[in-house]
Amino acid sequence: MTELDDIDRAILAELRRDARASMTALAEAVHISRAGAHARIKRLTDAGVITGYSVRTDPVLLGHHASAYIMLAIEQATWQAVQARLRAIPEVEHMALVGGDFDVILLVRANDARDLRRIVLEDIQSIPSIRSTRTTLIFEDHSRD
Secondary structure (H helix, E strand, O other): OOOOHHHHHHHHHEEEEEOOOOOOHHHHOOOOHHHHHHHHHHHHHHHOOOOOOOOOOOOOOOOOOOEEEEEEEOOOHHHHHHHHHHHOOOOOEEEEEEOOOOEEEEEEEEOOOHHOOOOOOHHHHOOEEEEEEEEEEEEEOOOOO
């Protein structure tokens, strides 16, 4: 496991804020040399701490006017098969295997309420090993910027 120091954490915070920042800007922000920043990012990437870069988008501006967290109770021995089926549903933005009353939590983005209904009732509940679902609508989203 890679030990992170304060500079590593500062680099990660800057990258979360702007993953497109130049190496020079990143080095200046955390008060190290450009070569030092480059070496640290390579080390963090090689160690698997940095797994990639992405773009954050506004779901409503993308046409997703209905979002929900959907909790699933599944037959636990079937997790791998359920996971594969859920990955095939394009509207599933995030999935997590969890402990507690439910086994899986999904973040689903749909075009509208009718589309969300279709996803839950036809796509998700048609998976044989899903015992039950509970849907919680999202009224507002806020990411940690």
